Amino acid sequence: MNIEIHISHGISGEYNIPGDKSISHRALMIAAIADGVSTIEGCSSAADPLSTRLCLESLGVTFDSMASHYRVEGRGLRGLSGSRKPLKAGNSGTTIRLLSGVLAGQRFSSEIAGDVSLNNRPMLRIFEPLRLMGANIHGTKNNTAPILIDAVPDLHGIEYTMPVSSAQVKSAVLFAGAFAKGTTTVREKIQTRDHTERMLGLATAVEDGVWKTSIEGGMAIHAQHFLIPGDISAAAFLIVAGLIVPHSSIRILNVGLNPTRTELLHVLKGIGASIEIVNERVLAGERIGDLHVVTSDLQGDMMLQGETVAKVIDEIPILAIASLFSKGTFRIKNAEELRRKESDRIASMTANLRTIGVDVEEYPDGFGFEASGSLHGGAIESFDDHRIAMAFGVAGLMIPGITIQRAECADISFPGFWGFLH
Ligand code: S3P
Numbered sequence: 404m405n406i407e408i409h410i411s412h413g414i415s416g417e418y419n420i421p422g423d424k425s426i427s428h429r430a431l432m433i434a435a436i437a438d439g440v441s442t443i444e445g446c447s448s449a450a451d452p453l454s455t456r457l458c459l460e461s462l463g464v465t466f467d468s469m470a471s472h473y474r475v476e477g478r479g480l481r482g483l484s485g486s487r488k489p490l491k492a493g494n495s496g497t498t499i500r501l502l503s504g505v506l507a508g509q510r511f512s513s514e515i516a517g518d519v520s521l522n523n524r525p526m527l528r529i530f531e532p533l534r535l536m537g538a539n540i541h542g543t544k545n546n547t548a549p550i551l552i553d554a555v556p557d558l559h560g561i562e563y564t565m566p567v568s569s570a571q572v573k574s575a576v577l578f579a580g581a582f583a584k585g586t587t588t589v590r591e592k593i594q595t596r597d598h599t600e601r602m603l604g605l606a607t608a609v610e611d612g613v614w615k616t617s618i619e620g621g622m623a624i625h626a627q628h629f630l631i632p633g634d635i636s637a638a639a640f641l642i643v644a645g646l647i648v649p650h651s652s653i654r655i656l657n658v659g660l661n662p663t664r665t666e667l668l669h670v671l672k673g674i675g676a677s678i679e680i681v682n683e684r685v686l687a688g689e690r691i692g693d694l695h696v697v698t699s700d701l702q703g704d705m706m707l708q709g710e711t712v713a714k715v716i717d718e719i720p721i722l723a724i725a726s727l728f729s730k731g732t733f734r735i736k737n738a739e740e741l742r743r744k745e746s747d748r749i750a751s752m753t754a755n756l757r758t759i760g761v762d763v764e765e766y767p768d769g770f771g772f773e774a775s776g777s778l779h780g781g782a783i784e785s786f787d788d789h790r791i792a793m794a795f796g797v798a799g800l801m802i803p804g805i806t807i808q809r810a811e812c813a814d815i816s817f818p819g820f821w822g823f824l825h
Contacts, residue, residue: 405782406810406821408799413650413698418823420638422447422471422631423659424816425570426598426689428455428497430629432505432578433602435464437477439626445657446471446631450815454493458502458515461486477626480581485511489549492517494745494787494815497571499548500529501599504575506552507538508582516549520745520787523547529575532563536579536587560585560620564613567740568713570595573616577605580618588617593713596663601688602629630687632659636717637817638694639667640793643721644824645696646676647728648800652697654681660690666714670722674701674729701729707769708736716740720794723752727761727774728801734771741769745815746786755783755795759802780804789815796824 427447432455434441446452448471456466463484467474483505492499492515499517503526506513516522527546534540539553560583563576573589577599580587594614600607603624607616638655645653660680668678677699683692705726707715712735715722719741726733735741741748753765756772758781763772780803785792789812796813799805813820 404809404811406796406807408796408805408807408824410803411648411800414645414648415652417654417656418641419656420633420641420658421449421817423634424449424451424636425497425596426602426631426659427452428501429574429598429602430631431455431459431475432501433624434473434475434477434626434629435459435462436480436483436505436581437624437626438479439477441475441477441626441629443473443475443629444471444631446473447634447816449818450493451495451497454491454495455498455502458490458492458498461488461490480621480624483509485509485513489514489516492521492548494518494521496521496524499550500526500571500575501578503529503533503540503550503552504578505582507533507536507540507579508558510554510556512554513552514549515552521548525743526550528567528569528572532561532572532576533579535561535563536576536583538579558583560587562588562590564590568593568595570599574599577603577616577618580620581622581624583620585620586617587620588615590615593710594663595713596661598661628687632686632689632691633657634816635659635664635667639718639721640797640817640820641823642671642678642694642696643725644797644800646671646699646701646725647797649698655694655696657691658694660692662690663714666711667718667722670705670707670711670715671725674703674705674726674731675699676701701725702731703729704731705729705733707734707738712738712740717790720748720752720790721797723756724794724798727778727798730774732771732773735769736766738769739767744788746788746791748788748791751784751786751788751791755791758783759798759805778802780806783807785809785812787812789813789817793817793820796821800824
């Protein structure tokens with residue numbers, strides 16, 4: 404499906420966004436292995452969390468759902484059953500990596516694989532710690548999916564310092580730790596999103612600048628009522644649309660404001676964005692609020708490097724688009740991880756920015772450009788990457804003649820996105 408984007412002369416009104424994708428995956432998995440009946444309210448209906456749900460169904464979990472409201476019969480820590488067919492993780496890195504953590508500790512064998520994009524993404528990062536715990540887990544010779552996980556009698560706890568900044572790896576190890584003998588401790592130098600810790604009620608401490616979280620094997624996982632806040636990484640596209648399109652004033656409702664996810668707001672405020680948090684409250688252990696965004700005279704350079712990169716990892720494509728309209732330079736460094744996302748996002752961004760007339764420089768670990776006055780339309784290649792498609796969709800509100808090719812990939816995280824833009 405190709406979508407032609409129309410210039411906008413102003414956006415206004417109130418917007419509801421999908422439930423947070425990261426929290427939705429975790430709620431489905433925790434509910435599946437909990438004792439008793441959990442309910443999940445506001446679960447994302449996007450394709451990625453749906454992959455998690457379908458995998459869990461193949462493992463014997465039943466979900467009753469009405470719209471985004473789920474009732475889940477928890478199977479208990481030892482109650483999942485093996486799937487006769489390989490599990491399908493679709494495009495979802497969170498599904499394959501977190502679920503591998505759960506499956507590594509089971510007394511049955513599993514196979515899990517994804518689509519072409521997911522089957523090219525690195526999995527050694529989960530194999531290494533899971534093997535240290537005693538898991539029998541293998542991928543292809545390139546350490547990619549399909550992943551085979553053989554039954555083992557028991558995993559054992561480990562102390563693990565993360566070599567890459569990754570909430571998916573951290574969560575895979577913590578999930579495996581629930582099935583291991585003894586204590587599993589994960590240390591990370593840069594704190595990545597901490598939803599797993601919060602949702603499992605695990606304590607996190609900072610020691611000498613390093614974040615440390617432990618889980619006790621066999622701990623009781625209680626059924627819960629999960630209330631999923633709106634996804635700030637999805638809101639990011641509407642925020643930037645509201646900032647760059649003249650005469651705009653929008654309110655985005657019930658946005659999750661977990662401090663590990665809000666760095667994008669600071670980055671945008673750094674170039675003069677007017678984003679006000681209103682109606683702020685804490686719901687089910689997560690800070691949420693409404694965001695009031697008005698058209699802003701964006702000014703100045705955006706430089707993303709070091710810790711900041713990990714903190715805005717999913718928002719980099721749309722931050723680059725915001726920067727395009729800020730009359731300054733954009734530069735991102737230390738971002739090799741971007742090459743390992745749903746597409747190689749350094750290559751995808753560079754190619755598409757060139758298509759619309761931006762003089763971009765590509766580095767091994769990032770890219771940079773100076774805002775140019777002479778932007779023009781063109782055919783944007785989504786590379787089947789939802790965040791690339793949506794970022795350039797937003798640019799199309801300001802640049803005439805932008806078409807997004809294979810735009811349906813937006814459904815991975817934001818069903819109905821194209822309706823928001825029209
Ligand atoms: C996620 C972690 C991040 C992020 C992804 C969701 C999660 O991936 O990019 O969209 O839910 O834990 P990494 O752990 O690979 O950084």
